[in-house]
Amino acid sequence: MRIKSTIAALAFATVAGVSTVAAGTASAGPLGTYYATYPSLYSCRADGESSYTGGYYWECVENWDGWDLYIWY
Template identity: 85%
Template sequence: MRIKNTIAAGLLALATVAGVSTVAAGTASAAPAGTYYGTYATLAACRADGESPYTGGYYWECVENWDGWDLYIWY
């Protein structure tokens, strides 16, 4: 009986951790809070504009979208 309780406790702990990981992953995939700058066909083009001093942002992020890569900038 002790083995069954130990296995059940382990499975419950694993399910709890998996639930937290799923919630965290869902939160991480939400749209960025930065200012939308533009959509690019390739990641390289998005990254080049994000790294450019012309954009003037302190932080940038390229997010893959159904039609390309969206560039978000935080000022």
């Protein structure tokens, strides 16, 4: 039953927007919350590192129209 409880907790955390990165889950793409699109990597990174965004982990992903910032809370 402990395995089922752990799987259910991870599924709930993913749906609720809680960071599952700390739980050691790997992903093929960004699963964080989309925050914004930036024209340059520098501006995306600046917002990712800002304490204003409030995430535990952030990632800038290059897109056809700039850089998308994803944040895990």
